[in-house]
Amino acid sequence: MPPALKALLAQAIGTATALAAARSGMLPGGLWPVVVVQALAATATATALGSAPWWRWIHLGFAPLVVVALQLNIAPGWYLAAFIGFALVFWSSFRTQVPLFLSNRATAAAVAEQLPRNRPSRLLDLGSGTGSLLRPLAQMRPDCRLEGIESAPAPYALSVLLTRREPTIAVARGDFFDIPWSDYDLVYAFLSPVPMAEVWRKASAELRPGALLVSNSFPVEGIDPDHIIDVDDRRHTRLYCYRPAGPAYQQKSGITGL
Incomplete structure (x- = not known):
């Protein structure tokens, strides 16, 4: 399975797990318990799918960072600039799974x-x-x-x-x-x-x-x-x-x- 598809599947399962837990009354009230469960479930799914270690860290931090960013009311242009910057640096890393390493x-x-x-x-x-x-x-x-x-x-x-x-x-x-x-x-x-x-x-x-x-x-x-x-x-x-x-x-x- 391609790494990007694994990531999408992990996020989907994480979201479904968090919503199911919230609707069943298993979680305390508020947004953050749902976010934490989503992050943990997505990370566990990525591990089960055999994703590379750095993908697991991405899943663990993705939902919490999204919530924090939304609460900060950051202008959309900054997200576009960040996306372009990361794309220019890492380019096809999502496909090749080769990050930028620097030799000393x-x-x-x-x-x-x-x-x-x-x-x-x-x-x-x-x-x-x-x-x-x-x-x-x-x-x-x-x-x-x-x-x-x-x-x-x-x-x-x-x-x-x-x-x-x-x-x-x-x-x-x-x-x-x-x-x-x-x-x-x-x-x-x-x-x-x-x-x-x-x-x-x-x-x-x-x-x-x-x-x-x-x-x-x-x-x-x-x-x-x-x-x-x-x-x-x-x-x-x-x-x-x-x-x-x-x-x-x-x-x-x-x-x-x-």
Whole structure:
């Protein structure tokens, strides 16, 4: 079931449960008991449907925030502005279930160590956001060609602005599944668990032998990484490194013809 449909169903069941409880006399008088029951029922339904953890928090806070906002008598134009702002930042996150994650400098340093040292290399950042990985990498490895692709308009525009004086960085707007990955020495992903199976399939089909797939925080389910890097930062970042097209992987897994 698509995430948006799960969310709609959870809200509908939550509302029906709250109204039924109110009409049966099970709740004390007033609006807030109904709101609390609706939020809890919607969250429980989302959990039962297997929604991602962040959806559960959204359901828990949705109805209470709506009631508070209505009581504040906020002008409708502010809601429209907020909607446009969130749409420009998160764009298709409701469909892809990939929020905006920003890589820190310590992670960039760890990724820099994975690039080949004996020659200029090419790196592709999947969902490059504001260029938070590419910009420090350009300072650490000025000999490398660093490319990013981002679908959301606002992060993309900001990344173009912030990297305009970096000759080794190129950022494009689009879907990273629509471009070939065969020319890159390292493909970096900081996405979510949802697209990792498809990322793995594309990497296995297109990356040349020896190329590296590095996934920040989210491993490929069912696939053992070539190695794991524990980054010394506050959020204890873990990088899962794979060589899906390399001879070592093919020999270990028995896969040929990739």
